[in-house]
Amino acid sequence: MPVFDLTQHPHRRYNPLNGEWLLVSPHRALRPWQGQEEEPDTAARPPYDPTCYLCPGNGRANGTHNPKYTGTFVFDNDFAALRDDVPDGQLNKRELLRAEAETGLGRVICFSPRHDLTLPEMDVPAIRNVVDVWTEEYRTLGARADIGYVQIFENKGAAMGCSNPHPHGQIWAQRTVPGEPAKEGAQQLAYFQEHGRPLLADYLAVELEENQRVVLENEHWVALVPFWAVWPFETLLLPRRAVADLTQLSAAEKDGLADALRRLTIRYDNLFNTSFPYSAGLHQSPTDGEEHPEWHLHMHFYPPLLRSATVRKFMVGYELLGEPQRDITPEWAAEKLRNLSEVHYKQHTY
């Protein structure tokens, strides 16, 4: 029998960041696909859409009008999942039915006044403005005594439940630390207590040494396909310096984040010559007023496409009932992303 080979044999990988396992089936990329295909996003959009509730000057569901903003624009979500006017309370029936009131709020961040742009089509200074808004929102919301965690994220593309193509992201901020960052926090704390160094700092060192899963680098940031990636082209964007949150980044590091965001999202669009759908978001320290030297700020990109602009990976039966499963190896995905141009496909002149 041949020796065990990660590029060929089914195996499970461990995610030390959240403590969970996934199944990798490298040989399975070959199976034919006869199922649902996505609509590729080929709509040509105007720079301003009078029916868009995010465009400058337009009316919103709450009856107000957006300002004629020229950069970024942030407002309270008119349909937030979290509210701050919730009375305290809880339920506990024999430890089996347990519920607790939750308070918080939702914010929407328009990245640009231009209805027809997305992050990869914006320039670095414009993306840097988005980074600054994220930082200020995290700082201000996090300073509130009733906010213990600030989740910043973007759903891009109809395939990821995004209901408006105007470039925007969201913030859900709440009293409690939600499940995913809670798991990551516990794993990072345990590692820090054992090794005296942040888990992701050590992980980044291993990745730079192996140089198999790195997609792009600049002076301050590294984008890589994590060894434990679940989504086909999932990436992790990490600052080289282990800081716990955005407010601890220097100006140069924020510029570096803007540069890395632009380059990574251009590569994504170039992979299948389509506006690449994803959910992405920042994980950072809880805002509980404590020091968190174990926390290493990072950004996850979870894109669903697998083989083309229309064929996605479905996280269904086995994935929901068993555990996450992937068909192509993270190393193969990283190589694909690494070999792509950083000139956006729409800018190519043929």
Next chain:
Amino acid sequence: MPVFDLTQHPHRRYNPLNGEWLLVSPHRALRPWQGQEEEPDTAARPPYDPTCYLCPGNGRANGTHNPKYTGTFVFDNDFAALRDDVPDGQLNKRELLRAEAETGLGRVICFSPRHDLTLPEMDVPAIRNVVDVWTEEYRTLGARADIGYVQIFENKGAAMGCSNPHPHGQIWAQRTVPGEPAKEGAQQLAYFQEHGRPLLADYLAVELEENQRVVLENEHWVALVPFWAVWPFETLLLPRRAVADLTQLSAAEKDGLADALRRLTIRYDNLFNTSFPYSAGLHQSPTDGEEHPEWHLHMHFYPPLLRSATVRKFMVGYELLGEPQRDITPEWAAEKLRNLSEVHYKQHTY
């Protein structure tokens, strides 16, 4: 301020079966939807499709032909994610890059020779045949020394990644217990050690007492929307008698399961007058040769539709990066399902 009210105020609920929390936002069901809509499945299908690789007598990818089966038909998946010819091996680089070879196999179960049927359109004896196949497969695969867990599931509908409408399910059987049943096993064991009774038996008693989330019952089974449901119309199908796996069910209990499956899936189809997509699957005891008195066999249904045959719930940004979130309460969903007819909408004569 009013008192805390589960039907109105955002709150978190705890899932004692897997140890995780979710966010419930009851007020959010009202937000308008402008995003992606699913294609409702209205295709009229022939009872036999010459191009279907699951229909009786037809050719398959591996070059063989299906028998002219008249009931159920089981075969090895031609594109299985798991294989049993994998050499043993592992990788561990500083506890950060960890992988282990995994062995196993994939099976496909055709529920019926009829290409145009689905479970809710089959009669109880035909569904009982499917239950018998599940039982025999669990018994036979589970008896193998190299199989520690048998995951039986069905992906129904294009929205759940199903690539062929011919009624069928799958089995992925493997050496290791995957993440979800591993979590459920640990939670059930801890509860059993503390209380001397299975967790789900006690939970079922509470649900029958409260009678708010029960959808349907027969002599041996109860279908309910669990207090901690994540998907809008998620249900849990539980045998009244706490058995660890299918092989411990009596003939009457297997008939009861077939009856409950038919009635539950008819209600699902009737909810939006559409062939209701879902991923569903059985969780039962690991096949490690040990006794598992803590394990209570059950079946999960995870259906994505939220408001109509075309509007689904997206598990995206916050759900992937924070924690699962739902817009309608489990109690409201249970009431909707409870009030539906058990005559399939296609059978109605107007």
